[in-house]
Amino acid sequence: MSSIKQHVGTFAKKFVPSHRFLRTQESTIDRIHVIQTALDVQSIKVLNWNIAKKNYDKTWLQDFFNILEEYQPDLIFLQEFRLDVDADKVAELINMSWNFAPNFIDAHHQTYAGIFTAAKISPLKKRAIITKHYEPIIKTPKVSLMTEYPLSHHKDSLLTINSHLINFVNITKFKTQLHELEIALSTHQGPIIFAGDFNTWSRKRALLLYKVATRLGLMPVAFAPHQSNKIKRFLLSPPLDYIFYRGLNEQKTSAKVLEHINSSDHKPLLAEFSYINN
Structure with missing residues (x-):
């Protein structure tokens, strides 16, 4: 994995300034499988x-x-x-193709924080979408990572966006990021998965998210009520984490919140889909 380490090193030299936290350009660090295949349309587990x-x-x-x-x-x-400069550790973590989009770099610790998308196949396309606005205190943006994957025996492709929405800002800045993501998703004619931490800790934020989802024809994965209550919230707020989808069949018996997992303050969400061939 020396090529990954070299890539990260080049990335650091290019983008790390003398101050500690830095907004990155729209760039990704990647590990791609050599063999190109396609997602099995009978079962896509997320x-x-x-x-x-x-x-x-x-x-x-x-x-x-x-x-x-x-x-x-x-x-x-x-x-x-x-992601540390020694990206070999990530390569050891998971035997899949992956794409990492940082929203900031900690120049002091030489670490990067951001969005990580992995798949059993390589993406056809990838794109990092960085917010125009910054969160306060450390003044860093948020990032979303768009990836597109082939589907077995079909011309259509699956577009995915892995997102972390901006926090600690007014509703206008939150709405601006959602609008940018809506534009990115609106050009795709095939199936979509839109997942992430949407920071919808208020009903106004949640309503804006659902309006965007409705305009795009997206549905949220339905979790059983006792499991849905375990999704990360603030007091009585709406959930923060979602998996939205379009043009796919949700295998409802496979939708799970892994409530026994405590290594993060968010619970993992699992869902399984099959492809609808209209």
Whole structure:
């Protein structure tokens, strides 16, 4: 994996200034499989999880490996993922193609935080979408990562966006990010998965998210009520984490919130889909 380490090193030299926290350009760090295949349209298993930067923690690692072994997801969407300059550790973490889009770089610790998307196949396209606005205190933006995958025996492709929506800002800035993501999704004619931590801790934020989803023809994955209550919230707020989809059949018996997992303050969300061929 020396090429990955070289890529990260080049990335750091290009983008790390003398001050500590830095907004990155729209760029990704990637590990791509050589063999190109396609997603099995009969079963597309998805894991969505805000891991609270715990991916170098032993407890989180054990939880993650157990999830991979038991549920074998085809697509993995992680938010608040850390990447050290030694990216070989990530390569050892997961034997899948992956794309990482940082929303900021900590120049002091030489670590990157952002969105991590992994898949059993390589993406046809990828694109990082960075917010125009910054969160306060450390003044960093939020990032979403758009990836597109081929579907077995079909001309259509699956578009995915792994998102972490902006927090601690007024509703106008939140709406601006949603609008940018809506534009990115609106040009795709095929199936879509829109997942992440949407920071919908108020009903106004949740309503804006659902309006965008409705305009795009997206539906949220339906979890059983007792499991839905375990999704991350603030007091009596709406959930923060969602998996939206369009043009896919949700296998409802496979939608799960892994409420026994405590290595992050967010619970992992699992869902399984099959492709609707209209």
